[in-house]
Each structure stands twice: as C-alpha cells, then as structure tokens.
Amino acid sequence: MRDFENMNPAAVTVHLLLTACITIFCMEPFLLGISMLCGIAFFVMRNGRKHIGFHIGAIGMPVLFALLNPLWNQHGTTVLFFINQRAYTAEALFYGCVTGIRLCAVLYWFRSFSDLMTSEKLFYLFRYLSPKLALVFSMTVRNLTLFRQQMQKIRLSQRAVGLYREGHLIDDIRGELRIFSILLTWALENGIITANSMAARGYGLGKRTSFTYFRWHAGDFALLICTLLLSGAVICGIAKGVTEWQFYPVCAPALRNLPYFAVLAAYTLLALLPLICEGKEALTWKRLQSEI
Amino acid sequence: MLVIRSEKIRRLLRIALPFAIMPAIVLLLPLGIQSQYYALVSFIMVLLALLLFLAGFERRDLGTRRMILVSVMTALSVLGRLLPLIKPITALTVLSAMYLGPEAGFLVGALSAVLSNFVMGQGPWTPFQMLAWGLIGLFAGLLAKPLQRSPLLLYTYGMLSGVAYSMLLDIWTTVWTYKEFTLHEYAAAISTAVPLTCLYAVSNLLFLIVLRKPIGDKLSRIRKKYGL
Numbered sequence: 207m208r209d210f211e212n213m214n215p216a217a218v219t220v221h222l223l224l225t226a227c228i229t230i231f232c233m234e235p236f237l238l239g240i241s242m243l244c245g246i247a248f249f250v251m252r253n254g255r256k257h258i259g260f261h262i263g264a265i266g267m268p269v270l271f272a273l274l275n276p277l278w279n280q281h282g283t284t285v286l287f288f289i290n291q292r293a294y295t296a297e298a299l300f301y302g303c304v305t306g307i308r309l310c311a312v313l314y315w316f317r318s319f320s321d322l323m324t325s326e327k328l329f330y331l332f333r334y335l336s337p338k339l340a341l342v343f344s345m346t347v348r349n350l351t352l353f354r355q356q357m358q359k360i361r362l363s364q365r366a367v368g369l370y371r372e373g374h375l376i377d378d379i380r381g382e383l384r385i386f387s388i389l390l391t392w393a394l395e396n397g398i399i400t401a402n403s404m405a406a407r408g409y410g411l412g413k414r415t416s417f418t419y420f421r422w423h424a425g426d427f428a429l430l431i432c433t434l435l436l437s438g439a440v441i442c443g444i445a446k447g448v449t450e451w452q453f454y455p456v457c458a459p460a461l462r463n464l465p466y467f468a469v470l471a472a473y474t475l476l477a478l479l480p481l482i483c484e485g486k487e488a489l490t491w492k493r494l495q496s497e498i
Numbered sequence: 499m500l501v502i503r504s505e506k507i508r509r510l511l512r513i514a515l516p517f518a519i520m521p522a523i524v525l526l527l528p529l530g531i532q533s534q535y536y537a538l539v540s541f542i543m544v545l546l547a548l549l550l551f552l553a554g555f556e557r558r559d560l561g562t563r564r565m566i567l568v569s570v571m572t573a574l575s576v577l578g579r580l581l582p583l584i585k586p587i588t589a590l591t592v593l594s595a596m597y598l599g600p601e602a603g604f605l606v607g608a609l610s611a612v613l614s615n616f617v618m619g620q621g622p623w624t625p626f627q628m629l630a631w632g633l634i635g636l637f638a639g640l641l642a643k644p645l646q647r648s649p650l651l652l653y654t655y656g657m658l659s660g661v662a663y664s665m666l667l668d669i670w671t672t673v674w675t676y677k678e679f680t681l682h683e684y685a686a687a688i689s690t691a692v693p694l695t696c697l698y699a700v701s702n703l704l705f706l707i708v709l710r711k712p713i714g715d716k717l718s719r720i721r722k723k724y725g726l
Contacts, residue, residue: 227541320616325613325616328612336552338560338565339552339605341565342565342568342569342572342605342609343609343613345566345569346569346572346573346576346609346613347613349569349570349572349573350573350576350577350613352573353573353574353577354577383708387712387716389574390574390712390713390716391716393570393573393574394567394570394716394717394720395720396570397563397566397567397569397570398563398566398567398720398724400566401562401563401565401566401567402563404562404566405562409562410562
C-alpha cells in the first residue's frame with residue numbers, strides 16, 4: 207500500500223474528478239459540508255501549515271459570496287432587514303452559504319488535484335489516448351524551460367551589445383519584441399533540427415513503446431473499484447432526487463429517509479478515501495518508527 | 499481513457515463517439531434528465547468532443563516536423579499567457595493555424611489551454627477553454643488562404659474570435675451558475691462579461707497587428723525552406 211500521491215495516476219484522477227464533480231453538481235448542504243471538510247482535511251494533511259494565503263482566499267471568498275448573495279437575490283420570504291428598501295432574506299443568505307461552501311469545497315479539491323497531478327502524470331494519462339499527442343505534450347513542457355533559458359541568454363547578449371537605454375519604456379518594449387523575434391527564429395530552427403534528428407533515428411517508422419514508471423497494483427484497483435461503486439451509488443441517489451432541497455420561497459430540506467442517509471454515507475466514504483490512504487500510511491510509519 | 503491502448507478500441511471509439519454516444523446523449527437529454535443537470539451534460543459533451551479529436555490525432559500523419567513546430571508554438575503561447583492582463587494565446591494560435599494547417603491550429607490552442615492552466619489554475623472550465631481555443635485555431639486553419647491574403651480579414655477574425663471565445667465560455671458560466679440554460683440568463687452572463695470580451699477582442703487585435711508580419715514571415719519562410 208502506498209500513500210494517495212503515489213497511487214496510479216489514472217485511479218487518482220478518476221477519484222478526485224468524481225468527488226469534485228459530484229460536489230459541483232449537487233446542492234445538498236450536508237453533502238457539500240462533508241465534501242468541504244474532507245477537502246480541507248486532505249489539503250492540510252498533505253501540506254501542514256503551508257499555503258496560509260490559499261486558505262484565506264479559499265475560505266474568505268465563499269464567506270463574501272454568502273453575505274453578498276441576498277443583495278442581488280430578492281427571493282425568499284423571511285426578511286431579516288432592509289438595505290436601501292431591498293429585502294435581505296434569510297433564505298437568500300442560506301442559499302449564498304450553500305453556494306459558498308460548494309465553491310470552497312471545489313477550490314480545495316481542485317487545488318489538491320493540481321498539486322498531485324504533475325505534468326509527468328498527465329503525460330502518462332495522455333499516452334493511453336495517443337502516444338503521438340503525449341510526445342507533443344512532453345516536448346512542449348520541456349520547451350517551456352528551454353525557451354526561458356534561451357530568452358535569458360538572448361537578453362544578456364542584447365544588453366552586452368548595448369541595445370538598451372536604462373529606464374526607457376519605449377526602448378524596453380522594442381527590446382523585448384526584438385528578443386521575442388530572435389527567440390522565435392531560434393526556436394523554429396531548433397525544432398526543425400530536432401525533427402531531423404528524430405527522423406534520422408527512425409522516428410515514425412514503426413510501432414514504439416514508451417517508458418513509464420506507473421503500474422497497476424492491487425491497491426490501485428481497489429481504489430478504482432471503491433470509487434466507481436461509491437460514486438455510482440451517490441449519482442444514482444442524486445439523479446433520483448433523493449437529495450433535492452427547496453430553497454425558495456421557503457426553505458424545505460430533503461426527506462430524511464433511508465436512501466438519503468445512504469447517499470450521505472456513501473459520499474462521506476468516497477471523500478474519506480484519500481484521507482484513509484494517507485492516514486494508513488502515516489500510521490504504518492509511526493508504528494515502524496516506534497518499533498526501532 | 500484507460501483502455502484505449504489497442505488500436506482496435508481506438509478505432510471503435512472514433513466511430514462510436516460521434517455517431518452513437520453523442521447523439522444518444524442529446525436525444526436522451528429532454529427525456530430522462532432534469533434541466534438542473536445541464537451543467538454536467540454540457541461538461542461531458544465537451545470532454546467527449548475533445549476526446550474524439552485527440553483520439554483521431556493518432557491516425558493522421560501530421561509529419562514529424564510539423565508536430566515539433568506545434569510544440570514550439572504551444573510553448574511560446576504558454577509563455578505568453580504569463581504576461582499580465584493581455585494574453586497572446588489567440589493571436590499565436592491563429593497565426594500557427596494559418597501556416598501549419600487546421601489540425602496544428604487546434605492542437606496549439608487546446609494544448610496551450612491545458613498547459614497554461616497548470617499556472618493559472620485547472621478547473622472544470624479547462625475543457626471548455628481547450629475546445630474554444632482549439633476551434634479558433636481550427637477555423638483559422640480552414641480559412642488560411644484568405645487570412646494570409648488580407649490583413650484586414652485577419653484582424654476582423656481576431657476580434658471576432660475574442661468575442662466568440664468569451665461567448666463560448668459564457669455558456670459554461672451560465673450552466674454552472676444557474677444550473678440551467680435559458681436565453682435570458684445567457685444574455686445576462688454575456689452582458690456582465692462585456693468588459694472582458696472587449697479586452698479579449700482588443701488584445702487579440704493588438705497582438706495580431708504586432709505579430710502578424712514577423713511571425714507570419716518566419717513561419718512561411720520555415721515552410722518554404724523545409725518544404726512542409
């Protein structure tokens with residue numbers, strides 16, 4: 207068993223996308239709350255006390271959203287107070303809170319997704335679709351750093367030639383354009399050279415295999431199957447309208463029956479899967495340490 | 499995406515997606531699915547459309563050189579997106595499409611969207627951006643001849659594609675905020691995005707005016723020199 211980050215990228219992608227997508231397309235406050243808490247817990251578990259700025263943004267923006275929604279939204283019957291003769295209703299405030307929680311949850315899940323999915327892993331996923339496309343993708347990623355370095359070289363040599371005046375805006379812009387133009391010529395010629403050398407080594411002649419270090423272990427299959435079963439159950443429940451809330455004009459929660467709680471339980475389990483993977487790993491580590 | 503390793507399944511997918519799966523979703527939409535899942539359905543449709551194009555890419559022989567040039571142009575436009583406020587992605591996509599062909603244009607647009615979103619932030623809007631920029635490139639490639647001949651047409655195309663990009667992404671904004679799609683709400687979304695739309699159109703125009711000559715000359719020179 208490995209921690210969530212080192213699971214097979216395909217299984218991880220399916221899990222995170224399903225968890226986030228259910229959050230996006232469902233308006234059930236409790237489900238959204240669970241999603242948000244698990245999303246935050248997973249993020250904090252991986253990052254500790256880092257990224258305080260992201261926390262402030264991701265929690266602050268939804269709060270703002272919740273408070274402002276009643277200003278635009280005039281639905282709802284329970285008036286709290288009036289601003290400029292416009293009613294500020296409790297229902298609209300509640301709806302704003304729910305949308306805010308949804309936004310916050312989605313932000314956290316996608317942030318974790320971006321952190322986990324390095325371009326190497328995305329390359330691995332693309333490979334299944336089209337090896338050629340995967341090659342273009344990985345070459346582009348490599349080109350990004352290459353061009354930046356080359357740009358720096360060009361800039362230095364342009365300065366050495368004396369083509370800049372200090373602190374002159376027009377001159378700066380013209381200089382940057384010249385650097386871009388030089389970079390473009392170089393990049394195109396360099397690309398052609400790369401293509402020629404690829405062709406010389408026999409690229410495109412026959413079927414090729416590509417190297418990857420991601421494999422399918424039993425744990426990955428377990429994660430994938432659990433994800434598909436649980437999210438399938440949740441999506442069925444949502445499609446049947448089990449989690450249907452009414453927000454306007456009066457707030458009416460979904461019926462509290464067995465299917466409702468089943469959907470909530472299934473979603474909780476789904477959102478907890480990454481935490482379980484990470485937690486198990488941490489426990490094993492602790493135990494091994496204590497045995498030394 | 500996982501099973502598409504074998505050539506047979508890929509071929510099956512290329513036939514099944516446009517002729518069976520996508521029409522089925524469109525037909526089933528009014529029957530089985532309530533309007534609140536429009537967002538989900540539109541998201542899935544966009545993903546399928548992208549999948550279709552990208553799976554088809556494998557079969558076509560773009561040529562090694564052209565493929566490498568696509569990656570070069572994509573890298574340049576991703577670097578350009580890190581500029582503040584105004585983004586040259588559309589301009590670079592249109593210019594590469596004009597000289598490298600429609601498929602190359604689609605790829606430059608779609609790939610720059612994914613790659614630059616590693617910096618700008620990935621989200622459910624990524625497939626929409628990929629499709630929007632990809633289509634801008636595709637049509638520019640199809641219109642390559644007239645666009646090369648007349649700069650005026652090119653500038654008009656650039657401004658129109660800024661507007662079209664904004665309107666395409668507003669479809670996403672509408673279904674995501676309102677959970678349904680009516681013309682009224684769509685109009686509201688478009689009208690709130692007017693400043694951004696103008697910004698897109700103007701920055702496209704500016705970049706095309708500045709970049710048309712140098713990039714066009716370089717690309718056509720490379721094409722002539724190496725016989726692409």
